[in-house]
Amino acid sequence: MPRVLRPRAKGLALLAAAVLAAAPAGAQPRAPHLRPAETSDEGGIWALSEKAELAARQSSERNRDPALNAYVTGVVAKLAPEYQGDIRVYVMDRPFFNAQMAPNGYGEVWSGLLLRVQSEDELAFVLGHEVGHFAENHSIESFRTLKARLGATMALQFAVAAVAMGAAVNAGSTQGANDIMRAAGALNDLLYLGQLAAYFGYSRENEVEADGLGFKRAVAAGYDPAAGATLWRALIAETGASSFKRVRDQEARANIFSTHPVSADRVKALDDLAAKTPTKARATDRKAYRAVIRPHLAAWLKDDLRRRDYGQSLALIDRLAAEGEDQGLLTFYRAEAYRQRRGEGDLDLARKAYAQAGTYPDAPIAAWRSLGDLALQAGDRPAAKSAYETYLARAPQAQDRWLVEASLKKLSEGSAT
Structure with missing residues (x-):
């Protein structure tokens, strides 16, 4: 039995490595005011995004304060003037630190984020990060990468199962057949986890890139270069004060399912960017920001x-x-x-x-x-x-x-x- 399986297992392992190393070419930066063809994969994602946007627009959690929404929209306009009309951001009353942006320009900013941001400069860094994802089509890249890897992984899993079934039939004993099927199951698990690891690693690259893009946009709009690192330090401190050990430990724990960079590394990268940037920003007006969120x-x-x-x-x-x-x-x-x-x-x-x-x-x-x-x-x-x-x-x-x-x-x- 081992002599039968080894050549096949070696071939499958080499094929798996080739699939996991492969990745489709990245999408080109998005041009303003363009809509993809409905029959394209991006068009399909836009259709789903538009349904999500409609649900957000009608949600009871949507904050409808005109002054607050105008303020957030105004910050986006300063960061991405070329995408005027392309980006629509909704403030949602949800008590978690989160912002996100779909490929069709629909975005959300949650109240938990607005509560923790202490200046327009810090808000600009977060929104610039999301604009970076949008401008570089990161969600489309991620979709195509995942689609390719899922398809290849599924094909490999079927191949592993077929090879294992044939070997099990010729195993000569029930115990031998069971051993072969268990080995095949383990290999399929490794293929699946390897695909996930590759996909989420790719997403981490997008996150790092979006940090840099957001930083550039914020500085170009006149915001404080140090604001991003300042915000992230505050979030690290808050995480360390959590009542739950699993939360306190999460920033120091990296795993294959973590799409964001470890925060200490993120702060250092932002500090390095700020150190290389001449400080020509206006003074941070925290009181003005507090006045906006006070109600x-x-x-x-x-x-x-x-x-x-x-x-x-x-x-x-x-x-x-x-x-x-x-x-x-x-x-x-x-x-x-x-x-x-x-x-x-x-x-x-x-x-x-x-x-x-x-x-x-x-x-x-x-x-x-x-x-x-x-x-x-x-x-x-x-x-x-x-x-x-x-x-x-x-x-x-x-x-x-x-x-x-x-x-x-x-x-x-x-x-x-």
Whole structure:
């Protein structure tokens, strides 16, 4: 049996190596205002992208604030003036750091990204990266590469199965036939994983290229060359603060399914680009960016807490608070993070944070309600009574007024006895 299989296995291995090394030629940079033929593979992808765009446009998660959307669209226009009308970006209220762009120019920017970006310069780097993917047709390249490799891999898998079946029939024993089929299955698994490794490695090249292209576009538009590395460092720090070990470890772990470069390497590459670029950018205006996203801060922070990664949320809140703005709102959501996490000492930290939030003029009214609940839970009846009374005075039409009044009544009765 081994003498029968070795020549065939060697031939299959050589054929597999040839297939995995092969890759179609990259697509040419896209010309503005052109639409592919409907019968082409790119035309098919455009059709699917248009369906996805329609779903995004009608989605309940789409943020329809005209000012916010105009701001994002304006940044794209500065980065890619030649693609005016070709690119349409939708802001989606989803609490994760993500931006993406389809081949037909439909793109999304998620609220989790806008919450973590702290200046127009940082946003420009991310959007420039996505424009780079679009301009260089990376999604079309990836599709053609995957299509070619999947087809070749499937053919090889059928060939392996056929050879193995023939060898098993002539094996002379049930055990020998089983061994042959197991070996064939293992080879097919290796072919499949090898194809995936090659495909995702190719995608990593696209990511590195898109970083460089985005950097060039951002600098050409007058943005800070250091913004990309600054943003990525903040994301690394936030990842390191995660409540979950698997998240904390992910930036240091490279595997064949990771399409983005390891972040430390990405930061170094961006730092090197910035060091070689004369700094002629305007001063970063963080206050102007904060003004654009301020109407959405509360909703986005509330959504972020729904991820239940309180370590990351607290790190994000600390970074936002370092700007010295929105202190009441941010301190309130810091208290919310402690209250929801409920680790050792967290409820005491939450109570202190609610009280601190109340010292700022922009504190949400709910801070006094939550402070009253925690004070009551801690047995501090005078503090609970004071917080509840403040809450009712500030929110006389509150829907839960009757509940708070009932709690105040019990507190008063307790004091009388």
